[in-house]
Structure formats: structure tokens, C-alpha cells
Amino acid sequence: MRQLVLHRLLWSLPSLAIVSALTFVLASLAPGDAARTVLGTNTDPAAYAQVREQLGLDRSLPAQYGGWLAAAARGDLGDSLFTHEPVVEILRSRVGVTLTLIVGATVIAAVLGVAIGVVGAVRGGVAGRVTDALAMLGMAVPTFWLGLLLILVFASRLGWFPATGFVPFAEDPLGWLRSYTLPVLTLATAGVATIAKQTRGAVLDAMGTEYVRALRANGLPDRAILLKHCLKNAAVPVTTVVGLVMIGLLGGTILVEQVFALPGLGQLAVSATLQHDLPVLVGVVTTYTLVVMASNLVTDVGYGWLSPRMEAGR
Template identity: 40%
Template sequence: MFRYIATHLVRALGLFLIVTFITFAVMFTDGLGIARSVLGLSASEEQVAAKAEELGLTRPLIVQYLDYLAGVVRGDLSASFLTGQPVTEALATRIPVTLSLIILTMILTTIFAVVLGATAALYGGWVDRILQFITVLGAAVPGFIIAMGLIFAFAIAVPMYPATGYIRLTDDPQGWLWSLTLPVISLLIGTIAASAAQFRGSVADTLSQDYVRTLRSRGIPSAPLLFRHVLRNAAGPGLIVLSLTMLGLLGAALFIEAIFALPGIGQLIISAALAGDVPMVMGTVIFAMLLVLIVNLAADILVGILNPKSRIR
């Protein structure tokens, strides 16, 4: 098991280095262009050249990357080119908002996907039809359309929830939950659709296996059979789909944050990209990369625990 985890850690580290280097190379290729974005179009060529020198943008790209990577290891993500604010400080106020949205969505997605998928595979009927409807709805209707419909229905027509804004958990737990209710529901439709359909397929495939029919012939009730045997073997593909859902969820969350005016990573990366604030963009990319890698690594480890055969690679 240790070797299995170590192998996945090395892969995750390699992917992190590749993605961050490519992003860094794309963002930092034109040092003079970055300096001009910082100073404005009215700056002279001499001022632009001096600013590029001051920011260290005239050094070889690999030297800049290694220097930046050393700072990342120390927890220093540099400072904004525009405001001088440390990137870590800016992220510290934004990350809790985005993580709250994503974690709540992933927890509810996992619960609903397992319950709906397993029930639909085991009993079929109206539960299966509801799952098919949610799958079609999630695939056909974009999340921002669902978000606007929810705002009109439950924030304007019937003012049950706030249309915009965010309340910190430490200030008011109920207000925090209320401020995230509509954004989370906006994301849930799409994430449940893909994940529940995958769980349904995995459970249905497992139920058709010979050992399950043998256990049923011995009179084992459906509930113990489902929880002790079927879900354990069907969880592997479902966990992989949930980890892949994380990729789409992170991107969708940026749009949902903009619609509901949530002060998360979405607003930060959009404003930083438009202003040409490269260190701030790099900081958000590193956060996104770490989040995705952690989720995928956790999914791989859980699959290895549930299915020891997957460790043999």
C-alpha cells in the first residue's frame, strides 16, 4: 500500500510541475508586455524597460520559474504587480468562499449520487425515471441558466434566500448556509446527473455478477447485500467519476460565484487576468491545481483500499 501511495504522489508532483511550468511559460513570455500592463499605455519605453528589470522579467525563463518555485515551497507566492499585496493574503480571504461552495456541493453530490444510483439500479421504477430526468436536465441546461432561474424563483418572486452576497461561517452559521443554498443547488443539478448515472451503471453491473446471485440465492437480504458487497465493489468507478467531476465543478464554480457575487477565487482570477496581474493569476492556478490533485489522489487511495487489485499496476 505504501508503494501504491508513493507512486501516485510522484505522479501528482510531476503533473504539478508540468502544469505550473507551462502556465508560467505562457504568462511570463513577454516581460515587456507585462511591465507595460502594470504601468499603463502612457508609459515610455524607458519606464517599461526599467519596470521589467525591477520585476525580474528580463532574466531567463527557467531562472524565473525556479525562483518562483522556490518561493512556492516556502509558502511565498510573490506579490501582486498592481497593488503590491502578497498573493497569499489575497487568496486567504477568497479560498474559504470557494472551498465552502465546492465542499458542500461535493458532499451533497456524493450522498445523492450513491442513494439515487444504488436505488435506481436495485429497484428501478420511478426512482430510475427521476434519475434519467435529472441526467437529461443536467446535460441540457447550463448551470448559469439554472442559477438565474433559482434567483428569480427563490430570491425575487419568493424572497426566501439572498440573491447575492456571502456571509462568513464564523459570523453567522445560518446566514452562511442561506447565502450558499442557491449557488450549491445551481451546481448540484449537473454534478448529480453525471455521478448518479455512473453509480447506477456500476451498481447494476455489480448486481449482475455471479457472486451476487450466489449470495442472493443464500437468502441474504437486499440491504446487507448492497452495503457489504455491492457498494464496495461498485465504488471504484464511482469515485473516479467524482474526482473527474471536481474538474468541471471548479470551472463551473467560477461562473456561479460571478452570478451570485460571491467574493471567491472566481472574481479574483477574472479581475487579475483582465488587469494582467500575472502573480495573482499564477496563485489561483496553483490553488486550483493543488485542489484537483488532492481530490484525485484521495480518490486513487480510496479505490486502492476498496479494491486491492487496482494496486497492481
């Protein structure tokens, strides 16, 4: 297990370098730059050149990336081109909002998805068809549309939850929970559908094995077979899907944070892209990359815990 963790950590370094370099390249291909955003479209060329020099945009792209990479190796991600705040501080103030959203949505998706999938596999018939129908519906519904629908029903009409905004936990724990409820449910819906469908298939496969049929023939209760054997065998593929769902939720946070006006990394990424604030944008992308790597690492550790033989094979 230690070798696995060390191996993942070592591979994270070149991965981060590649992702950050691609971000620099792709951002340079977008029309406009930060100097043009500051001065506007109709401006004096001399003033435009002066602002580009002040922001360091007059240097070549390799020189800009080389300077950023050298500073990043020391833990310095630079300063925002507009607010002049350290990017590390900007990320620190927002990363908690996004991580809470992702973790909360993943937990709800895993719990509800596994429960629905198991019921669909055990009951079969109508329950199985309902599970498949819900899975298809959950994966087809656009995230932004679902968020607006929840706002319309539970915020505007019923008044149970706030439509937008964020309340820090330290100020009001109940208000914090209410401000997260609709965004988390919006983000978790597609994950619930995906995990439910995968769980149902994995449990059905486990229930159809010769080993399980032999246990049932020996008189072992169906409840014990399900809890001690079927779910254990289905845990590995379900764990894979949960890890993939968590990674997929990262993209969903951008839309959800825009719809519910949450001050997270997704909202920050949108504003940094529109303003061509490259240091902030690269910082956000790097943070997202670290979250993906952490999710993959947790999934691999889960493999080792659920299936020691699989871990030994690695």
C-alpha cells in the same frame, strides 16, 4: 498505502513545475501586460518602459520563471503587481471560500446521486427512465443559467436566500449557510446527474452477476443483498466518478463565484487574468493543481479501503 501516498507526493513536484511553466508561457501569449493595464492604452513609451522595469517585466520569460520558481521553492509565491500584497496571503484569504464550495457541492452530489441511482436501479421501469432523463437534463443545463434561475426564484421572488455576497462563518453561521446554499446547489446539479447515472449502471451490473443470483436463490433478502454486496461492488466505479466530479467542479467555481459574487479563487483568477497580474494568476493555478492532486490521492486511498486486492495490485 504509505508507498502510494509517497509516490503521489513525489510526482506532484514535477507536475507543479510543468503547470506553472505552462501558465507563464500562456500568459505571455495573451495581448497586453500589467504595465499597459496600469498606464492605459495611450501612454508615453518612456513611462511604459519604466513601469515594465519596475514590475520586472523587462526580463526574459525564462528569467522571470526561474526567479519565481526559486522563490516558490522557499514558499514565496511573490507579490501582486497591483496591490503589492504577498500572493500567499491573497490565496489564504480566498481559498477557504472555494474549498467550502467544492466540498459542499461534492458531498451533496455524492449523497443525492448515489441515492437517486440506487432507486433507479432497484425500482427499474419508470424510475430508471426518470433517472436517465434527469441525468441528461442535469448535464445539459448550463451552470450560469441555472445559477441565474435560482437567484430569480429563491432570492428575488421568494426571498429565502441572498442573491449575491458572502457572509463569514465567524460573523453569522446562519448567514454563512444561506449565502452558500444557492451556489452549492448550482454547482452540484451536474454532479448529481453524473453520479446518479454511474451509480445506477454499476448497481445494475452488480445485481446481474452470478454471485448475486446465487445469493438470491439461497433465500437471502434483497435488502441485504443490495446493502452488503451490490453497493460494495459498485463502490469502486462510483468512487472514481465522484473523484472526477470533484475535479470538474473546479472549473465550475469560476462561473459560480462570478454569478454569486463570492470572493474565492475563481473570481480571483478572472481578475488576475484581466489585469495580467502574473504572480497572482500562477498562484491560483498552482492552488488548483494542488486541489486536483489531493482529490486524486483521496480517490486512490478510497480504492485501497474499498478494495484491498486492488491496492495490493498497485
